[in-house]
Amino acid sequence: DADVTQTPRNRITKTGKRIMLECSQTKGHDRMYWYRQDPGLGLRLIYYSFDVKDINKGEISDGYSVSRQAQAKFSLSLESAIPNQTALYFCATSDSRRGADTQYFGPGTRLTVL
Amino acid sequence: AQSVTQPDIHITVSEGASLELRCNYSYGATPYLFWYVQSPGQGLQLLLKYFSGDTLVQGIKGFEAEFKRSQSSFNLRKPSVHWSDAAEYFCAVGEHSGYSTLTFGKGTMLLVSP
Numbered sequence: 001d002a003d004v005t006q007t008p009r010n011r012i013t014k015t016g017k018r019i020m021l022e023c024s025q026t027k028g029h030d031r032m033y034w035y036r037q038d039p040g041l042g043l044r045l046i047y048y049s050f051d052v053k054d055i056n057k058g059e060i061s062d063g064y065s066v067s068r069q070a071q072a073k074f075s076l077s078l079e080s081a082i083p084n085q086t087a088l089y090f091c092a093t094s095d096s097r098r099g100a101d102t103q104y105f106g107p108g109t110r111l112t113v114l
Numbered sequence: 115a116q117s118v119t120q121p122d123i124h125i126t127v128s129e130g131a132s133l134e135l136r137c138n139y140s141y142g143a144t145p146y147l148f149w150y151v152q153s154p155g156q157g158l159q160l161l162l163k164y165f166s167g168d169t170l171v172q173g174i175k176g177f178e179a180e181f182k183r184s185q186s187s188f189n190l191r192k193p194s195v196h197w198s199d200a201a202e203y204f205c206a207v208g209e210h211s212g213y214s215t216l217t218f219g220k221g222t223m224l225l226v227s228p
Contacts, residue, residue: 004157033215040123042204042220043158058215090157102148103216105157 003027004106006091012112013081021076021109023091031094032074033103034058034066036087043090049074050096081113116141116207120219127195128227135190135222137179137205146208147188148216149179153201161203164188175199200226 004025013019023032030051035043035058045058047066055066063085067075078085088110092103117140127133139145146165150158162173169181179190188205205219 035218040220043218045215048215092158102160102163104160105150107157 004091004093004104006089006106006109008109009107010110012114014114015082017081019078019081019111021089021091021111023074023076023106025072025091025093025106027093027095027104028071029093029095029104030071031096032068033092033094034064034074034076035090035092036060036085037090037108038087046076046089078111078113081111083113085111086113087111116145116209116217118205118207118217118219120203120205120222122222123220124223124225126225126227129197130194133190133192133195133199133224135203135205135224137188137190137219138186139188139205139207140186141207141209143209144183147179147181148206148208149173149177149188149190150204150206150218151175151201152204152221158204161190195224195226197226197228200224 007022033048034046037043044060046064049055049068052068065077088108090108091106094103119138148163149161152158161177162171164171164181171179177192202221202223204221206216208216
């Protein structure tokens, strides 16, 4: 079983719709992250959470929001989707107790906004 | 602020030939350094990481990387490439403080020719 799961794996939506991407992990890690990947741009950090009560904006947080419902769950929402949010979205986790930022990634969600 | 440069967007290597992927970072102190691989349609998998100590780091799948402080580089190498190594490779840098996030390069796509 995968340690970091993302749902849905693929989603097509229309401009203006609200959409939520979900991430769950069974690794017992306290830190979770959301990235988007666009061709030629690598991975860019959207939001990150170092524990349930700690939420931080990343490099490109405009147009996105997050919720850390539990240590194991971290959701990303697009309140009103727009076409330039079409991308591959990754969730990642890391364990602060190990004293380093090795991140473990989920399989990704491919989002298309029409 | 930390940054990562992967100068090569695409590299083509013949199967069985050696490989070197370049990574240069910008950071004021000794960084954490990572190489991840992303196979088509997959999430990111950690290949190897450098935190401290021996500057030559061994990873999975026969990869190694060498940290060179004087050149601010962390190049990835493999002595003999296999067709299954065709993928996109990402270099990333983090801070020793443990409170930072990772910064990723834009990636290098490796193509393997017969």
